Amino acid sequence: MSLRDWPIRKKLTALLLLISSVVLLLTSAAFVTYEVAAFRQTTLKNLSTLGRVIAANSTASLAFANQADAKEILSALRAESHVVAAALYDKDGRLFSRYPATLRDDALPAAPERDGYRFEHGYVIGLEPVAETGNPRLGTLYLQSDMKAVSHTLRLSAAIAAGVMAISLLMAYLLAAVLQRRVADPILALAETAAAVSTRQDYSVRAPKLGEDELGTLTDAFNLMLGRIEDQNRELRHYATELEQRVADRTHELEDRNEALRRNAAELLAANTELDAFAYSVSHDLRAPLRSIDGFSQVLLEDYGTQLDEPGRDSLQRVRAASQRMALLIDDLLKLARFSRAEMRTEVVDLSKIAGEIVAELQRSTPDRQVECAIAQGLEARGDSRLLRVVLENLLRNGWKYTAKQPRPRIEFASVAGNGERVFLVRDNGAGFDMQYADKLFGVFQRLHSAAEFEGTGVGLATVRRIIARHGGRIWAEAVVDQGATFYFTL
Amino acid sequence: MAFLSARLARACKPLAVWGVSVAWILGSALALVPAPDLAAQAARPSEYQVKAVFLFNFAQFVDWPPEAVADSQAPLTIGVLGENPFGDVLDATVRGERRGARSFVVRRYQRVEDIKICDILFISRPEGDRPEGVLADLKRRPILTVSDADGFAEHGGMIGFVTDRNRIRLKINLGVVQAAHLTISSKLLRVAEIINPPGP
Numbered sequence: 308m309s310l311r312d313w314p315i316r317k318k319l320t321a322l323l324l325l326i327s328s329v330v331l332l333l334t335s336a337a338f339v340t341y342e343v344a345a346f347r348q349t350t351l352k353n354l355s356t357l358g359r360v361i362a363a364n365s366t367a368s369l370a371f372a373n374q375a376d377a378k379e380i381l382s383a384l385r386a387e388s389h390v391v392a393a394a395l396y397d398k399d400g401r402l403f404s405r406y407p408a409t410l411r412d413d414a415l416p417a418a419p420e421r422d423g424y425r426f427e428h429g430y431v432i433g434l435e436p437v438a439e440t441g442n443p444r445l446g447t448l449y450l451q452s453d454m455k456a457v458s459h460t461l462r463l464s465a466a467i468a469a470g471v472m473a474i475s476l477l478m479a480y481l482l483a484a485v486l487q488r489r490v491a492d493p494i495l496a497l498a499e500t501a502a503a504v505s506t507r508q509d510y511s512v513r514a515p516k517l518g519e520d521e522l523g524t525l526t527d528a529f530n531l532m533l534g535r536i537e538d539q540n541r542e543l544r545h546y547a548t549e550l551e552q553r554v555a556d557r558t559h560e561l562e563d564r565n566e567a568l569r570r571n572a573a574e575l576l577a578a579n580t581e582l583d584a585f586a587y588s589v590s591h592d593l594r595a596p597l598r599s600i601d602g603f604s605q606v607l608l609e610d611y612g613t614q615l616d617e618p619g620r621d622s623l624q625r626v627r628a629a630s631q632r633m634a635l636l637i638d639d640l641l642k643l644a645r646f647s648r649a650e651m652r653t654e655v656v657d658l659s660k661i662a663g664e665i666v667a668e669l670q671r672s673t674p675d676r677q678v679e680c681a682i683a684q685g686l687e688a689r690g691d692s693r694l695l696r697v698v699l700e701n702l703l704r705n706g707w708k709y710t711a712k713q714p715r716p717r718i719e720f721a722s723v724a725g726n727g728e729r730v731f732l733v734r735d736n737g738a739g740f741d742m743q744y745a746d747k748l749f750g751v752f753q754r755l756h757s758a759a760e761f762e763g764t765g766v767g768l769a770t771v772r773r774i775i776a777r778h779g780g781r782i783w784a785e786a787v788v789d790q791g792a793t794f795y796f797t798l
Numbered sequence: 799m800a801f802l803s804a805r806l807a808r809a810c811k812p813l814a815v816w817g818v819s820v821a822w823i824l825g826s827a828l829a830l831v832p833a834p835d836l837a838a839q840a841a842r843p844s845e846y847q848v849k850a851v852f853l854f855n856f857a858q859f860v861d862w863p864p865e866a867v868a869d870s871q872a873p874l875t876i877g878v879l880g881e882n883p884f885g886d887v888l889d890a891t892v893r894g895e896r897r898g899a900r901s902f903v904v905r906r907y908q909r910v911e912d913i914k915i916c917d918i919l920f921i922s923r924p925e926g927d928r929p930e931g932v933l934a935d936l937k938r939r940p941i942l943t944v945s946d947a948d949g950f951a952e953h954g955g956m957i958g959f960v961t962d963r964n965r966i967r968l969k970i971n972l973g974v975v976q977a978a979h980l981t982i983s984s985k986l987l988r989v990a991e992i993i994n995p996p997g998p
Contacts, residue, residue, distance in 0.1 A: 364985065366858070366859075366985055367859060367983070367985035367986050367988055367989045368988075368989055370851075370852070370855035370858065370859065370986075371852055371855065371966075371968060371986070371989045371990075372848065372965075372966070373989040376988060376989045439858040439859070441897065441898045442857075442858045442897055442898075443895055443896075445855075
């Protein structure tokens, strides 16, 4: 596990221990160094003190050449175990006495060198002049001490330093183990809270605040954030519930309306069907008496025409004309009803071809008229060819009819693109109409011109609209009086 | 019997951290034991050369009463009464030497009456063998009397040279010394045999 993955408690403890160790190491090194340096100085000083005492005691021995006394004085050095060798030289530099008595000559300098105390070859050596104060020199004292005391001090200092370090580190560890909690616990509490939030999605938990420091501030901010999230969640849940309720309400409402619409549509369909059936039966049933009226009026004119005067014959002629016109009306109404109910067979229909056939038929029935016909080629649409023929026949026949008083009549069948769909149009330059009556144009029996002006029953455009509607399309018209009209339709 | 001890003191440097101070004194009692005869050295000085040096060295271990020292600058006088056995060795020994501010001077006397100012007096053999008269004349004068005559110290002299197996030993009559108000260093007493300790 790398250092950065350590738990924070371990990290803090390790950090504190590391700092303690470094400080302790430096302190211990300084302590040991100081101890050893100080002890070396002390060793020199002690040896020089010893040297002065021995030298002062040795004056008479040298002055009066008493070797027994000198030996005795030097033998007192037994008490100082570190002194491994000592010697007295007389004023001429000759060896006078030695310690220990068994010491070999080569273990001692042949003659005393310069006075003073110093470290030499792993020993402390000292050369002390022997003289009574203010009097000539009597000789020299030589002392040689081993460094065992120094190394002993070094070992002792090192052992003490190691002991202090071990105890200090133990204390540091115990303190760190206790004190790291002050830093680690708030962080751990935050981490636990965060984990609880992320695993259980429970925003109601709160991190415990353990102090007013930066971690306390962080805890506060975290808790505040949790609170906000909780509030927002509650609000969101509220909105969601409300929205669901609304959707349910609206759905319910729509279902109700749909139901009502379905009911209405069914009722309308039933009514329409009934109405069509009624119109059909009425029209059908009206034809028989009408035929009797026309037939017997004809019989009357042919068989008894001579017995009637001129106004009588004229009246009978009017009865016949009226009954024939009524028969025409009834035929148109029957057609309207039939096209409304007829079953549709959808296929691709060549509208241009149908328009051409109709225009040719019109020309044949009224050969004396000269009408310019512009029929765009290749116009096709999906629909019932029989019904679409009825549409085009009505529109083109209207154009033919209302251009009768025009010196240069013209009829056009074309298509334009408009609003993403194809719009077919039939245009003429005939009588036109006033746009203020445009909405009445497609009503049954609605006529904008008198029968005297232009003949017609007022059922044709109603039939056209019914067929267009059955194809799912729309139909509308634009016109200017005496300048022509344009009928647009989509399928 | 004088009993001297050398005290060796050794103070241990206190351990800095704890401030514990440890000090102890080592004491050692030294007893006088007969010294074994060391092998004779090669270039051995003559008997009177040694005695001359001893005479000169006495000046370092003896203190005279203040009234005996007329002047701190005055020379310290070593006198030889009677026949001079030193030749010029004694003069050579003290030449150029000083004790503190005092230089040394050697005088020779034929008679006791000649002695006026003297600090250390060596009495030669003939006079030293019967010293009572001479010593009576010098009685109570602050003069350190020395001789190599037999039994000199026993006969009222202060310091006698005793030759013992080629070694010159000292014998000091401490009662006479103190009667003359002279003070002999304990170090000198250490290397000497003391007789006639001062009575109560």
